[in-house]
Amino acid sequence: MTTRTRFAPSPSGFLHIGGARTALYNWLFARKHGGKFILRVEDTDAARSSSSSLDVILSGLRWLGLDWDEGPGLEPEGTHSPYFQSLRNPIYESYLQKLKDNDLVYDDNSALRFRVPDKDITVRDLICGDVVVNLKKTGSTRWDAETKTEVEANPDIVIRRPDGSFIFHFVNVVDDIEMEITHVIRGEDHLPNTPKHIALYEAFGANLPEFAHIPLNLNEDGSKMSKSDNGALIHEYIENGFLPEAVVNYMALLGWSPGGDREIYLSIDDLIRDFDLKGVHSSNSKFDFNKCKWMNAEHIKALPIKRFHDVSSSFLEQAGIKPGDTRIPASLELARQRAETLMDVPKVVGPIFHDTLAYDEASVTKVTGVSEVKALLLALADHLEKNPSWKADQIKNSIKDAADSTQVKIGVLMLPCRVAATGSMAGADLLPLLELIGQDRVVARIRNFAEKQLI
RNA sequence: GACCCGUUCGUCUAGCGGUUAGGACACCGCCCUUUCACGGCGGCGACACGGGUUCAAGUCCCGUACGGGUCGCCA
Numbered sequence: 001m002t003t004r005t006r007f008a009p010s011p012s013g014f015l016h017i018g019g020a021r022t023a024l025y026n027w028l029f030a031r032k033h034g035g036k037f038i039l040r041v042e043d044t045d046a047a048r049s050s051s052s053s054l055d056v057i058l059s060g061l062r063w064l065g066l067d068w069d070e071g072p073g074l075e076p077e078g079t080h081s082p083y084f085q086s087l088r089n090p091i092y093e094s095y096l097q098k099l100k101d102n103d104l105v106y107d108d109n110s111a112l113r114f115r116v117p118d119k120d121i122t123v124r125d126l127i128c129g130d131v132v133v134n135l136k137k138t139g140s141t142r143w144d145a146e147t148k149t150e151v152e153a154n155p156d157i158v159i160r161r162p163d164g165s166f167i168f169h170f171v172n173v174v175d176d177i178e179m180e181i182t183h184v185i186r187g188e189d190h191l192p193n194t195p196k197h198i199a200l201y202e203a204f205g206a207n208l209p210e211f212a213h214i215p216l217n218l219n220e221d222g223s224k225m226s227k228s229d230n231g232a233l234i235h236e237y238i239e240n241g242f243l244p245e246a247v248v249n250y251m252a253l254l255g256w257s258p259g260g261d262r263e264i265y266l267s268i269d270d271l272i273r274d275f276d277l278k279g280v281h282s283s284n285s286k287f288d289f290n291k292c293k294w295m296n297a298e299h300i301k302a303l304p305i306k307r308f309h310d311v312s313s314s315f316l317e318q319a320g321i322k323p324g325d326t327r328i329p330a331s332l333e334l335a336r337q338r339a340e341t342l343m344d345v346p347k348v349v350g351p352i353f354h355d356t357l358a359y360d361e362a363s364v365t366k367v368t369g370v371s372e373v374k375a376l377l378l379a380l381a382d383h384l385e386k387n388p389s390w391k392a393d394q395i396k397n398s399i400k401d402a403a404d405s406t407q408v409k410i411g412v413l414m415l416p417c418r419v420a421a422t423g424s425m426a427g428a429d430l431l432p433l434l435e436l437i438g439q440d441r442v443v444a445r446i447r448n449f450a451e452k453q454l455i
Numbered sequence: 456g457a458c459c460c461g462u463u464c465g466u467c468u469a470g471c472g473g474u475u476a477g478g479a480c481a482c483c484g485c486c487c488u489u490u491c492a493c494g495g496c497g498g499c500g501a502c503a504c505g506g507g508u509u510c511a512a513g514u515c516c517c518g519u520a521c522g523g524g525u526c527g528c529c530a
Contacts, residue, residue: 010530042530111528128460138458143526150456153526161528168530192459192525213460215523220466222522250467253479257468261478281468283461284523291467291480301493337493348491396489403489414490422491430490 003035005183007061007068008172010042013053014227015060015234017287018187018217021251025214026185027066028252028275038179039071041084044171060234064244065268070179080179085171092166095174095204096159104203108154110162114170114200116155121195126212126277128188133195157196169193173200181209185277188213188284212277215255215284222286231289241315241342242292246299250292256280264295266302297340308332312345319346321353327436334428334436348428352436357423357445364453367419370412377416377450379406381443390439392431420449 005026009019030037039061041054058073070078077083096112099105104115118136125131139155159170176184191213201208219225225232237247249265258274265271300308309332313323321328331349339345351357367373383402387394399417403410418430421442427433434442 008530012530044530109528113528125460131459133458138526141457141526143456145526148456158528163528165528167528172530187524188460189524190530193530215461218523224523253467255467260469263467263479281461285468286466288466288480294480338491400489409489411489418490425491427491429492433491 001182003030003033003183004038004179004181005030005035005185006038006040006176006179006181007066008040008042008175009057011054011057013056015057016225016227017232017234017251018225019057020060020064020066020234020247021217021254022185022187022214023061023066024064024248024251025212025256025275025280026183027068028272029183029185029277030069031272032275035182036069037066038078038080038181039068039083040175040179041072041086042168042172043084043086044165044168056235060238063238064234064248085166085175088171088175089166091178092171092174095170095177098205099159099203102203105159106156108156108158111158112160113154113156114159114203116157116196117199117202121198123191123194123198123211125191125194126210127215127280127282128191128213131191131194133192135195135199169196170200173197173204176209177201177204177206183210183212185212185214188215188282212280215281217254218284218286220286220288225287231287231292241344242296243299243303243311243342246296247292249299250295254285254287264298266299293340300336300339300342303336305329305332308336312342315342316346316349319350319353321346321349325353327352330432330436334432338428351422351427352433355441355445359419359449359453360424360426363419363423363425366425367416368454370416372406373416374450374454376402376406376408376413377420377446377454380413380417381446381450384439384446385443387439390435392435395431395434417446420446420453 007019007023007026009015009023027037029035039058043054054072061068068074070080071083082088096105099114105112106115107113116135116139118134120132120134123131123133136155139157140153141150142153143149144151157169158167160166175181194211194213198208217225219229227233231237234247237244245266245268248268249271252265252271252275253263256275256279258276258279262274265274303311309329312332312335316328317323328349331352332345335345335348338348370376380399380402383398383405384395387398399413400410403413406413414430415425417434418427419425421430421434421437437445
């Protein structure tokens with residue numbers, strides 16, 4: 001039997017990191033087993049659905065590289081079309097009829113309820129192990145959040161609203177049966193729902209899929225991640241210059257481990273090969289944005305220059321650096337060792353392209369503290385101006401000469417030179433950077449800085 | 456409140472009854488670099504607690520504490 005997994009988001013308008021990770025685990029599992037990954041839109045709640053909010057999810061999945069074999073956006077969508085729950089009502093009606101035929105549903109104020117069996121139901125979860133629940137018992141009381149008391153409740157679950165629309169548990173199970181899903185991999189928040197789903201499977205006489213409930217991702221303070229939290233939304237990663245492969249790498253390791261020390265997966269194929277539900281934890285994890293950035297930097301360092309160029313171009317353009325500029329390739333080589341995200345790239349290479357520098361205050365203050373700095377810089381400018389060959393090693397010689405003539409160590413000149421020429425004490429390797437900026441501009445900047453910025 | 460899941464450095468984790476409890480991020484220090492980084496080396500730092508079982512327990516069992524989840528005509 002072919003392995004079939006699915007990701008079933010509601011079109012909320014956001015692709016949350018937690019949802020993305022759920023999608024990733026389903027995708028990895030399907031790819032590992034040569035199976036199919038199905039995307040299904042759970043839009044039974046009409047009020048929350050719109051095409052634009054779906055686009056956010058689809059584009060986020062595409063950006064991550066999580067391609068689906070059946071689902072929206074495909075032509076044709078697949079053999080179980082449609083993949084929007086709002087379009088599948090006839091299917092739900094026929095399944096409802098099966099329940100009616102067996103007297104398993106009844107009317108309750110125009111809503112329909114499914115008779116829950118009075119027996120222990122065992123969820124055989126691939127990650128959490130066996131979980132046994134009696135729905136009749138646990139459902140007979142309910143916690144009222146407002147009064148903070150237990151109240152009597154009807155354990156039978158509502159599967160259809162008075163307006164005829166179906167409820168999540170029902171459609172979820174029906175679709176998973178119809179779409180021949182073999183492995184239901186989803187957040188642990190669904191674990192308590194699963195006995196209900198199993199009761200429904202049994203009522204339909206359907207075979208159970210395998211269940212795997214993955215732990216939740218929490219904020220750094222242990223609270224539940226919501227869309228307003230730092231790093232919570234996939235499109236923030238897109239905008240902030242993250243590489244999809246780095247985000248995938250980080251997400252994969254947040255709740256799963258291949259065992260051993262391996263962390264960096266530059267190749268998605270390696271990740272697919274190593275991925276295993278057995279390595280998924282049963283405890284929640286906290287999201288560490290810092291480590292995610294570090295991982296992104298690792299991936300940037302390993303990027304082939306061509307692709308680094310491609311993924312950086314939009315960030316360079318935003319900073320007013322034109323695509324065809326011949327200085328870009330050399331600039332990128334300078335930037336790659338320093339960039340944690342692609343947003344850092346224009347910051348690092350900016351001084352090569354722009355003459356108007358925003359002098360960093362702390363850097364200027366530091367330079368001001370160097371004794372006789374103005375005279376040093378003017379002497380440096382003179383030596384650089386006389387340089388016959390504007391290459392990195394020659395530039396170094398000029399700086400050395402300037403240091404000799406002013407009787408300081410070369411190290412003393414480096415910082416003022418850097419700040420004068422680039423605006424900041426932090427930046428790329430200075431000599432090649434100066435080479436790329438060009439002799440006239442470097443000299444002019446140093447003189448200008450000495451006259452205008454230093455009092 | 457009931458039910459369910461969980462608990463190894465601050466964080467992500469390795470560990471599958473016998474380990475000086477390993478790695479990574481972050482942090483600190485040193486080296487490399489007459490610059491910024493990268494890199495290298497080192498430091499700090501954890502088995503929630505209490506009972507069992509066992510010659511031996513982070514590893515198995517039971518409690519307690521703590522964290523999370525669920526208890527909808529949301530998904």
